[in-house]
Amino acid sequence: MTTPQRKVRIGVQLQPQHADYANIRDAVVRAEDMGVDVIFNWDHFYPLYGEPEGKHFECWTMLAAWAEQTSNVEIGALVTCNSYRNPDLLADMARTVDHISGARLILGIGSGWFEKDYDNYGYEFGTAGQRLDALGEALPRIEKRFEELNPSPIRKIPVLIGGGGEKKTLKYVARHADIWHTFATGDELTRKIDVLRGHCDNESRDFSAIEISVGAGGRGRDGRTPEPPEVEGQPLLDAGATLFTMGMTGPDYDLSNVEPWLKWRDEVNANRR
Incomplete structure (x- = not known):
């Protein structure tokens, strides 16, 4: 019997920068109505590009609001910075948003990298290796806290790990991530x-249980117009990716490029059994 192929999914990252919250809330409505599969924000305290002191909002309070505002779409951070919250507290926050949303939260997490956030909010930046080690220590604590919370999460909250480090990050993915x-x-x-795959073999983990997520919808070869999804997306799909996420910034959150990706998703999924 042939194993069914994983379905293609489309996400948008509504970057919480350079916008009033009303604009962000409106973008969430539009994205869900379009039929995207996942709406992400990010976990920073200052804009990552544009005016460095521009408008910006906090990640997890926003996710709780999105959990109430939406009905069907999955939500999450792309990604939470492990350094900013005690792992047990983060697990409790995730469990709470899981309940508010009716089991639609994805717990995206990474080791952190934006030094300005650390310096201005009083966190120790340390080294990349130290931050990765801290992430490795936090993930089992999060899993343990999920087991101890009352009430427990509605579902096994999917864990998304962001990053490409081949020695540590991908090992954590093999051990902990969905x-x-x-x-x-x-x-x-x-x-x-x-x-x-090699880390999964070492951890006795089924590689096929891990969804591969990639950034998509960037500028094309002309530097301005995005490539059609069948041009940009197909090679990524052939490599094994099935979750494609486009980043959108404020104040307007132009979602016009999402529609072709949704059409492509539906065409691909119609042929995946």
């Missing part, structure tokens, strides 16, 4: 997937 997110493409993506 979804791996990367911005790698081409030969780099293929190599990292092979490395992840």
Whole structure:
């Protein structure tokens, strides 16, 4: 019997920068009405590009609001910074948003990298290796806290780990994640997937249980117009990716490029059994 192929999914990341919250709330409505599968934000305290001191909102309070506002779409952070919250507290927050949403939360998490956030909010930045080690220590604590919470999460909350480090990050993915997110493409993506397979073998983990998530919808070869999804998406799909996420920034959150990806998703899924 042939194993069914994983369905293609489309996500949007509504970056909580350079916008009033009314604009963000409206974008969430539009994205869900269009039929996207996942709406992400990100976990920073300042804009990552544009005016560095521009408008910006906090990640997890926003996710709780989205949980009440939406009905069908999955929601999550792409990604939560492990450094900013005690792991047991983060597990409790995730469990709470899981209940508010009716089991639609994805717990996206990474080791952190944006030094300005750390410096201005009083967190120790340390080294990349130290932050990765801290993530490795936090993930089992999060899993343990999920088991101890009353009430427990409605479902096994999917864990998404972002990052491409081949020695540590991909090992954590093999041990703990349901979804791996990367911005790698081409030969780099293929190599990292092979490395992840190796970690899964070492951890006695079924590689096929991990969804491969990639960034998509960027500027095309002309530097302006995005490539059609059948041009950009197909090579990523052939490599093994099935979750494709486009980033959108404020104040307007232009979702016009999402519609072709949704059409492509539906065409691909109609042929995947």
